[in-house]
Amino acid sequence: MSIFPAKGVWWNEPVEKSEVLWVSIAFLWAMIMFFMMPYWHFAGEQNLSNEAYKISPDAFVEKTENFAAKYTVREDAATGIPVVAPPAGSDVYIFGRTFEWWPMLELEQDKSYRFHISSADYMHGFSLLPENINLQIIPDYEMVLTITPTSSGEFSIVCNEFCGIGHHNMVGKIFVK
Amino acid sequence: MSADSSGNIPFMQRLLDSPFVLLALGVLVPTVIYTVWGVVEALSIPMAP
Amino acid sequence: MANFRTCPDTGFKIDLQADKLIKWNAVTAVVFLLVGGLFGLLVALTRWPAVHLLDADLFYLALTAHGLDVLLVWIIFFEMALLYFTSAILLNSRLAMPKVGWLGYVLMLVGALITNVAVLQGNSTVMFTSYVPLQAEPHFYLGIILFAVGALLGCAVFFGTLYIAKKERTYEGSIPLVTFGAMTAAIIAVFTIATGAVILIPTMLWSMDIGLIDRVDGLVYRIVWWGMGHSSQQINVAAQIACWYAIAAILFGAKPLSEKVSRTAFLMYILFLQLASAHHLLVDPGLSSEYKIFNTSYALYLAVLGSMIHGLTVPGAIEAAQRKKGFNNGLFEWLAKAPWGNPVFSGMALSVVLFGFLGGITGVIMGTEQLNIIMHNTMYVPGHFHGTVVVGTTLAFMAISYWIVPTLWQKEMVMPGLAKWQPYLFGLGMGAAAIFMMGAGTLGVPRRHWDIAFADSAIGHVFPEAANLMMGLAGVSAVVGSLGALIFILNMVGTILWGKAKVPAPASAEPTPAETPSAATSYGGAGTMAVPGTFVLAMVFLTTFVLYYFVNWKYLAGVWGLS
Numbered sequence: 034m035s036i037f038p039a040k041g042v043w044w045n046e047p048v049e050k051s052e053v054l055w056v057s058i059a060f061l062w063a064m065i066m067f068f069m070m071p072y073w074h075f076a077g078e079q080n081l082s083n084e085a086y087k088i089s090p091d092a093f094v095e096k097t098e099n100f101a102a103k104y105t106v107r108e109d110a111a112t113g114i115p116v117v118a119p120p121a122g123s124d125v126y127i128f129g130r131t132f133e134w135w136p137m138l139e140l141e142q143d144k145s146y147r148f149h150i151s152s153a154d155y156m157h158g159f160s161l162l163p164e165n166i167n168l169q170i171i172p173d174y175e176m177v178l179t180i181t182p183t184s185s186g187e188f189s190i191v192c193n194e195f196c197g198i199g200h201h202n203m204v205g206k207i208f209v210k
Numbered sequence: 211m212s213a214d215s216s217g218n219i220p221f222m223q224r225l226l227d228s229p230f231v232l233l234a235l236g237v238l239v240p241t242v243i244y245t246v247w248g249v250v251e252a253l254s255i256p257m258a259p
Numbered sequence: 260m261a262n263f264r265t266c267p268d269t270g271f272k273i274d275l276q277a278d279k280l281i282k283w284n285a286v287t288a289v290v291f292l293l294v295g296g297l298f299g300l301l302v303a304l305t306r307w308p309a310v311h312l313l314d315a316d317l318f319y320l321a322l323t324a325h326g327l328d329v330l331l332v333w334i335i336f337f338e339m340a341l342l343y344f345t346s347a348i349l350l351n352s353r354l355a356m357p358k359v360g361w362l363g364y365v366l367m368l369v370g371a372l373i374t375n376v377a378v379l380q381g382n383s384t385v386m387f388t389s390y391v392p393l394q395a396e397p398h399f400y401l402g403i404i405l406f407a408v409g410a411l412l413g414c415a416v417f418f419g420t421l422y423i424a425k426k427e428r429t430y431e432g433s434i435p436l437v438t439f440g441a442m443t444a445a446i447i448a449v450f451t452i453a454t455g456a457v458i459l460i461p462t463m464l465w466s467m468d469i470g471l472i473d474r475v476d477g478l479v480y481r482i483v484w485w486g487m488g489h490s491s492q493q494i495n496v497a498a499q500i501a502c503w504y505a506i507a508a509i510l511f512g513a514k515p516l517s518e519k520v521s522r523t524a525f526l527m528y529i530l531f532l533q534l535a536s537a538h539h540l541l542v543d544p545g546l547s548s549e550y551k552i553f554n555t556s557y558a559l560y561l562a563v564l565g566s567m568i569h570g571l572t573v574p575g576a577i578e579a580a581q582r583k584k585g586f587n588n589g590l591f592e593w594l595a596k597a598p599w600g601n602p603v604f605s606g607m608a609l610s611v612v613l614f615g616f617l618g619g620i621t622g623v624i625m626g627t628e629q630l631n632i633i634m635h636n637t638m639y640v641p642g643h644f645h646g647t648v649v650v651g652t653t654l655a656f657m658a659i660s661y662w663i664v665p666t667l668w669q670k671e672m673v674m675p676g677l678a679k680w681q682p683y684l685f686g687l688g689m690g691a692a693a694i695f696m697m698g699a700g701t702l703g704v705p706r707r708h709w710d711i712a713f714a715d716s717a718i719g720h721v722f723p724e725a726a727n728l729m730m731g732l733a734g735v736s737a738v739v740g741s742l743g744a745l746i747f748i749l750n751m752v753g754t755i756l757w758g759k760a761k762v763p764a765p766a767s768a769e770p771t772p773a774e775t776p777s778a779a780t781s782y783g784g785a786g787t788m789a790v791p792g793t794f795v796l797a798m799v800f801l802t803t804f805v806l807y808y809f810v811n812w813k814y815l816a817g818v819w820g821l822s
């Protein structure tokens with residue numbers, strides 16, 4: 034019994050067939066699951082680049098402001114946050130700050146953009162909805178990845194990392210034409 | 211009962227009967243593979259150009 | 260030196276110091292389950308859109324307290340009780356260093372109280388993860404550190420007891436499988452606590468603002484913190500599986516199908532389980548895919564293999580034992596004739612099934628490098644871990660309490676009728692809550708979020724109506740589950756305070772638990788007993804796993820291109 038000591042050379046006791054079979058099947062499944070991850074790096078369209086840089090929040094905010102100054106097309110009526118329409122294929126900067134995502138973006142469907150995302154203060158969660166793409170945004174780190182919107186409409190960036198008492202008010206927008 | 215002298219006990223059984231060896235392994239393996247590897251990667255992230 | 264009594268039910272020799280420590284740790288655990296569970300209920304009632312009970316600041320405060328009190332305090336106090344039980348009592352030994360055990364207990368209690376006070380004071384609403392640069396009051400971290408040191412002392416007592424039991428030859432052969440499982444938990448605990456110290460001590464110094472440390476790096480914090488935060492979950496898994504094996508043995512006289520296979524499965528845990536901490540970092544900036552894949556897969560999923568083995572061998576051991584008793588018809592007579600009205604059994608059975616299907620499958624899927632992108636920090640995450648640590652670990656601990664409390668205290672349970680229903684109420688209620696939370700997560704509903712209607716914000720996001728429905732259903736189910744938790748707590752506390760003393764006779768109304776086995780049959784594996792029923796169940800599990808796994812890849816393939 035499992036609550037009593039095991040005596041003798043239990044290591045050499047035979048193992049029953051169905052147990053051996055199960056261990057083999059489970060092992061096979063484990064290998065399949067393992068190799069799915071590298072496989073998706075070759076075959077899949079959804080992989081993070083893992084490219085990142087260290088950067089101070091001030092420096093990142095400045096880069097983003099320069100970016101916005103170049104391509105702002107209008108202001109969002111409700112928040113006064115600029116809406117920025119960068120050319121297809123270009124670099125895009127956006128940061129989280131209690132409690133907003135700055136700036137808003139206007140992108141073209143099926144075009145790729147090199148996103149640079151960071152935080153001006155605390156950790157934030159970049160949750161792009163309704164796509165449900167979720168990234169962890171950490172201050173002092175600039176995350177870089179290429180995003181290709183494959184659908185159009187109005188998308189929200191909801192913050193899904195607790196960042197302070199106003200956390201639930203933190204929403205940004207991406208418009209895809 | 212064949213195996214009262216520990217000489218007959220297979221290596222794996224003796225390993226599983228050694229709590230302190232297992233403790234050392236259980237602390238060492240994740241420390242190296244998870245913590246040290248991870249922190250080294252984090253610290254070697256380059257400065258933004 | 261050590262004094263002993265003999266347990267009238269089991270014949271075990273019980274060190275009186277161990278006896279007392281087990282009782283105090285278990286009772287303290289249950290009290291914190293009450294406190295933490297109430298916070299959980301408040302949180303659930305707030306996230307239920309139609310109720311939306313608490314204000315925002317109270318909600319985040321309650322959520323911080325809930326995470327700490329249940330995940331840390333309830334679970335780890337109970338684990339201390341299990342460590343003392345599986346060492347001193349199962350090995351018929353005296354407890355090593357009982358004074359250290361008491362010191363550990365006091366540190367844990369004081370630490371838990373300090374941190375709770377810090378949270379309730381309102382300036383430490385940082386969630387139990389306390390990600391920098393959000394800052395709590397220094398005593399918030401101090402409490403957790405004291406608590407962890409106390410738990411480390413408990414582990415030292417456990418290892419000390421293993422050592423003296425062997426030296427004083429209180430047992431022959433290898434430690435029981437259940438003790439081996441507890442040892443696995445204790446080993447993981449040592450890594451967990453050491454890692455916690457490495458990150459929380461500097462963070463506390465930083466929060467004190469005395470010029471020693473002026474900055475804690477966010478990414479490094481997350482890496483090291485999760486080495487503690489996730490590994491502590493793996494303590495739970497190991498402890499819970501030890502409980503499963505213990506219950507199979509106590510109720511059915513079940514022997515492990517194979518000592519070798521089960522212990523090797525635990526060895527996989529010791530070596531690799533803790534690597535999975537990396538599944539919290541899959542969408543963090545700058546870590547390589549090699550690091551993420553190797554770690555999140557627990558080294559080629561070898562630790563998952565370990566879990567799948569336990570998933571077969573626990574029910575398999577019961578099947579073998581039942582078949583030996585003559586329940587040999589068809590594939591499932593052994594299961595149909597199991598004591599479903601005995602909460603020790605039903606709690607354990609539900610824990611095995613719900614942990615596997617709700618917690619296990621979803622955990623592996625969420626921990627897949629790319630699949631994590633569509634789940635990270637959504638409600639899917641709390642859905643998943645209420646499937647592990649609540650309907651898995653907490654339910655397993657409840658199940659074994661139904662045996663430990665009447666046995667150690669030698670009292671009759673005060674509410675045996677309600678106890679029959681309790682595991683179903685709690686397991687199915689919280690299981691449903693977990694499923695609905697996961698459903699909401701697939702629709703993008705964020706975790707740790709006060710208002711998905713965005714009533715106070717200038718701009719918002721409109722979630723599909725189904726998301727509100729899911730959150731509502733999660734709320735209803737959580738109320739049912741909380742009721743189950745409350746009944747458990749009342750029953751345990753009531754039994755301890757007011758239970759009638761047991762008459763020393765086989766008092767159980769259930770089909771007789773296994774007669775205390777004679778020495779000749781009490782050890783060794785079940786031999787080569789075939790377990791066809793369990794095998795079929797395992798294949799059902801695997802099929803579900805495979806299908807759901809690939810469904811999620813299909814979801815992922817539908818989202819925007821990322822590279």
Ligand code: HEM
Pocket residue numbers: 295296297299300302303304306322323325326329330333334386387388641645648649653705706707708737738740741744
């Ligand atoms: C008594 C019944 C319980 C109820 C009604 C309940 C309900 C909830 C709810 C609704 C959330 C919030 C999710 C969110 O907004 O992000 C939550 C979070 C959580 N629960 Fe529970 N829960 C219960 C028991 C437990 C137990 C027993 C444990 C652990 C042993 C546990 C561990 C956690 C943790 C760790 C969190 C995450 C806190 C955070 O995000 O910081 N819960 N629970």
Ligand SMILES: [Cu+2]
Pocket residue numbers: 129131132156157158192193194195196200203
């Ligand atoms: Cu935020």
Ligand SMILES: [Cu+2]
Pocket residue numbers: 157158192193194195196197200201203
């Ligand atoms: Cu936030």
